[in-house]
Amino acid sequence: MAESSVADTQNQTEVVPKSYLVAFILTTFCFALWGFANDITNPLVEAFGRIFNQSNFVSSFVQFAFYGGYCFMALPAALFIKKFSYKTGLLVGLALYALGGLAFIPAASVGEFMPFLIAFFVMTCGLSFLETSANPYILSMGPESTATQRLNLAQSFNPLGSIVGILTAKYAILSNINPLDGPERAELPAEQFDAMKFSDLAIVRGPYVAIGLVIVTMFILILVKKMPRNHDADGSLDIGGTLSRLFANSRYVGGVIAQAFYVGAQIMCWTFTAQYGKAVFMDEGMSAGEAAAAASSFTLYSMVLFAVARFVCTFLLKYVRPGALLMVLALGAIGLLLPVMFVGGQVGLWALVGVSGCMSLMFPTIYGIALDRVGDDAKLGAAGLVMAIAGGSIMPPLQGYLIDSWSLNLSFVLPVICFIVIAIYGLSTAKPQPEPTPAVA
Template structure:
């Protein structure tokens, strides 16, 4: 809880008339508690989808014999769905309700997950990309609905703290997604290396091609099964939300005034810069969590591990990073009671810059530790940028939220740029291209630190 001072009119004397009393401001008022919990349960669902998917860049590259840049089309399709549907989602929510947006989002999410069944049967990378895209069209509706819905469930004074509380459960889904990716995908893939698979393809004989096709079919089935399971869970959540009577915290809009809303939002410097900062934050997060597999595989293979063992150990370090991210989220949510959100954002972005620099220049396991440490600094960023950017936007927040969700497209072109650097193998004659590629997350944290500094003028101390 935070505290709010209000004047009281009780008492006869003038001294009593001017007495200041302190009353608590609830983070989540009791009348919203059950609905808040139910919506908060949706946050781990997209955390799971995000973080079971990140390791698949490496997995698809290996299974289908593609380069890192080609495998990164997984992220382009995945985060492209956010960009494509964010504005339509906001218009839909503004016309109808947050609950309607949640239900439609869960429906698309389940459909995309179930599309993994025909995609695996066809052994088609394009079909998998379509499944990812449909699924994240749903995630776009889900996040565009859930985030502002949580912000609206109580006093404006505690909105950012309330969103950070709900977002603190997002890493629970992320941890589960990473665990499933490690135990039920990466470790269950056929142990044949990239080189061995390419050799089978190069042989060209029918027996070699049949062997490769069998390996590929089994590996794609391994990738498919967790998505079918999460699809069933999402359908269950859809049924629960459809049955539950949810509070309406917004007025139904008959006049959308989209043009006027966009004009006001684009004229709002704090919002405009927040969208840019969010785009760079998401890019940094996806790069650090996707390419930790590439970074760690390079480190651990130099230490004598096999390729598959190095990939599995790297994914375990990704899980450690997410545990740190999760714990840091709760700590930072507590600190927001005492520290200006913009100031804390700036400090953590500076910490991210330091850890990323260490990732680039430290050798061996120390560089890996530094890469894991970045997650402690990232934990606060998404919900805090989101809350800061929407400060003072009023009813425009419904479409404003769409811009901040659309900013997730930073998870498409920035990882693709990093993958292109990684495919160079070495730069400057002998320096690891994988290590050098982390200059991109470093630049992202610079942008975020600048926004944290500039945003402080828009927030109470």
């Protein structure tokens, strides 16, 4: 009897019980895969601006299409998963992800911007399925007491995929496309401009086709592996009742709002680090191509710091309440953005890198707080939190507009506003929720 009690206690404190380990590893690998997609794509805003000779505002529609797919597919994905299973959701997500990557083959052949936007949209419809499936699936793989810690652990591998994406963008794309800036390209004869454009688009195409083939392999692995169901399929779709309960949950509603602002802040900071660094190095006398290459290193530094800080913050969650740590890091991000806006130069650039350390905890922690104690409503609740990723589709074009019409440095006032919202959410959730009142027999 004593041995059984010890085993039960150990099972309740394990972050990942042994019975879930293989499923946890396979699902966690998906976190790295969508991290790769996110961060190979961020530098392409600047690259497409050069290739097609278009404004920051128009080029940032890469992010509108990319994160718009997340928003568009989140609710259908949640309904699909509720009807079927988390595993089936992962498979559909991987299939769409692979299709979007392989769609770069015809997009590069056409040589227009719109087909790439469509490919990004299809890809992120798949990523929406993956995130809507994987996040609550990870939460379900063990005791509720370690759910947020378990999700942070899985999310810790997301920036590792992001680092590979950044390195791929830097060395397989940005270092190989022609260094001529957009206005310089515009002065070329039409035939020479088109030849350069198609050559560069072929370079952009390569890594996306390669990741499409990797995703096909991952699809096969999950297809043949027996995965735990965790009561994830539910034929009854009480959408009205579920939404009513979720909207009555202030932590959940606040979490959706905070998540939208967080994703917006993250994508703005990572997308425009390249432009910020390029401006800094051009002011120091570098050419546009040299400055862009130097600036891309700072995107990598940001992601390395993000990855390291994610593991550190996961450890700190053993001792600090999630909401309190979220608030402190949001205030830290605001403090670091002040020199980005008002000092500039390499001081501002390094401060912008530092913001990534503060952001590392935010997505999974907001997610975990928002879904705490929502029970089976988490299946649709996850959709709202994935739809909140739409913040990443709306805010980068808005910052791009501010850069074109106002100032690159002062445009970072938008991330400051986002972090203020996150700090307020962290403060409001810093205290633990009261235990539910037991039902009277």
